[in-house]
Amino acid sequence: MPSYQLTVNGRVRTVDVDADTPLLWVLRDTLGLTGTKFGCGQGVCGSCTVHLDGQAVKSCQTPIKDAAGHAVLTVEGLSKDGSHPVQKAWIAEDVAQCGYCQPGMIMTAAALLKRKAHPTDADIDDAFADHVCRCGTYPRVRSAVKRAAGGAK
Numbered sequence: 001m002p003s004y005q006l007t008v009n010g011r012v013r014t015v016d017v018d019a020d021t022p023l024l025w026v027l028r029d030t031l032g033l034t035g036t037k038f039g040c041g042q043g044v045c046g047s048c049t050v051h052l053d054g055q056a057v058k059s060c061q062t063p064i065k066d067a068a069g070h071a072v073l074t075v076e077g078l079s080k081d082g083s084h085p086v087q088k089a090w091i092a093e094d095v096a097q098c099g100y101c102q103p104g105m106i107m108t109a110a111a112l113l114k115r116k117a118h119p120t121d122a123d124i125d126d127a128f129a130d131h132v133c134r135c136g137t138y139p140r141v142r143s144a145v146k147r148a149a150g151g152a153k
């Protein structure tokens, strides 16, 4: 079985898995980082979103061979103590209901705010267009992104 090296939450990791193994399963099953969730496995729900070199990607659609040599950030690596501005805004806005989709939402929000400090409603809608929340938290997600950006709700 081939061996792949990647950086996960700042730590160099080596994994022995098939080339086409989705990054999602490497994170969850090989590395035990279960914060990243499996929703659809088809790239349409966003629950598996992580950062790859700072960009939000769907880990279910990212084979390990493409992630090798790159830096992955998962929700566990966003902060040690929940102090990332997005995490704080999520708590302040009480965004989560069941919570299942939320790690992916939070990672997309963090990536969005990195590339655009003060996103418009259209920017937010665009960034979250392929996220599905069965609990319908979309309005609170929008408020939390704005709060994290330091703008009006």
Ligand code: FES
Pocket: 037, 038, 039, 040, 041, 042, 043, 044, 045, 046, 047, 048, 049, 058, 059, 060, 061
């Ligand atoms: S599990 Fe990856 S997009 Fe749904």
Ligand code: FES
Pocket: 096, 097, 098, 099, 100, 101, 102, 132, 133, 134, 135, 136, 137
């Ligand atoms: S909070 Fe339940 S699916 Fe989004």
